[in-house]
Amino acid sequence: MNRTDIFDLSDKVIVITGGLGQIGRQFTLELLDRGAKVAIFNRHIPDLAELKERFPIDSDSLAFFTVDIANKSSVIAGLNALVSKWGVPHVLINNAGLDTQPSAPPEVSGPFEDFPEDVWREVMEVNMTGTFFCCQIIGGAMAKLGRGSVINVGSIYGMLSPVQDIYAYKELKTGKPFVKPVAYCASKSGLYNFTRYLATYWGRKGVRVNILTPSGVRRDSQDAEFQANYCQRMPIGRMAEEDEFNGSIVFLASDASRYMTGSNLVVDGGWTAW
Template identity: 45%
Template sequence: MYNPFSVEGRIAIVTGGLGQIGTQISTTLAQAGAKVAIYSRRPFSAEQIAEKFPGLEDNIKVYEASVTDKDALEAATDQLIKDWGVPDILVNNAGIDSKPDGDADQNAPFEVYPKKYWDDIIETNLTGVMLTSQVVGSKMAEAGKGSIINIGSMYGMVSPNQALYAYREERDGKPFIKAISYAASKSGLINMTRYLATYWAKKGVRVNLVTYGGVKTGSFDKEFIDAFLERVPMGRQADIGEFSPIIHFLGSEASSYMTGANLVLDGGFTSW
């Protein structure tokens, strides 16, 4: 029986597929029968794959390729095509943000925000998506098929609410400003998605964006969580497993007439 939601036998690439959200995406697709190629900045052995993805070793391979290195992306993609074939799905998941407890300059006021941190985040979150889409998407277009799924953030749609972070200055005695670079990079993905969706529409390649809201990770201060949940209509953060099903949907034929869309999963945060 035909199942439009099936990704059985499809070949998927997940960048940053060893991170917290990336692992969940990779696992969900592999459990659904897809062959998953994870592009990682660091090498990852077969033994490590077996430990991290028990029972899914036959459906998951890791290729060493940074999203900011076009030569490495091309080499990994050429090898993937030799191993499994032309990919059907690309999930541009790799991304970085400033670290709340890292170098204070990462969260400095805009007036003195260092260009170094702007460059680092834009290079990975925006340029990295462009390069990966360029390398992989061109192979998809040649084959006349493919679904590219970009991973966005609610801070690509609305500005970070600096009031959520005010407690840090009160607690630590120094300014703490959620940096501009992450918001700018995720905002840029909205129109990059539209651009590529229209550019490749007649080549059979669909390009969509998934915008995520806050997810439970256990790494946020209680003060932040309390303030954040007051601004979420659903009154809770997402469980990490709530994000992957939409990736499954966009990688399947169930979304075959959808391109250039932004699917928002934020508990209603951007609705207020």
């Protein structure tokens, strides 16, 4: 008996914003492996040598577009260029985001009361407004055709407040308090109801909208204290590897999730289960 592969993504056109970053690169490689055509929308596209290093593959199914998602005309130009190449996309992954790392300078990681307005605005512009523009323009084009899957990328810090104790070691080391900043958390939390809003708005137009919630990914640049504190709080006992959200992206992008919209898929090693 011939069974259809419900995870099939062959020849699907997928836009992924921030596809050059840590998680986005892994999404891209996985989706290409499954026969999708992947269009990376990134604010900066490096030169060919660096691209080859990041994507050591020779594929006509991978294309790069210089797009600043926080700029509406840039998103429109990116979509127009993509449509002339491959047509209107089937899937939009709103993955680009700005975060503040534990290595952030004191002016953006100090007390909430001193958090700079320009940084607040910049993070909101990318994480919230950028996702809004991509949904409006790219999601809107998909809705006109009556099909599509939009996947927003949230964060455990958009669902829950950060556990500030994890970062307290930094004050002992540097003498300056470190507070995981507010802008990232507030901007990510907005995406949850934005997702539900659009899921109901496009519910009968064939466009599904869901959100994926990852927890922290291990990076070589993180210091040992941060990793140890984070892992101690994490039920599964370790941070995520950068490819551990790929299964969820394939699921949300494909027909395997065809009855799912307005949902939050949490892949967090148990962080939100306490």
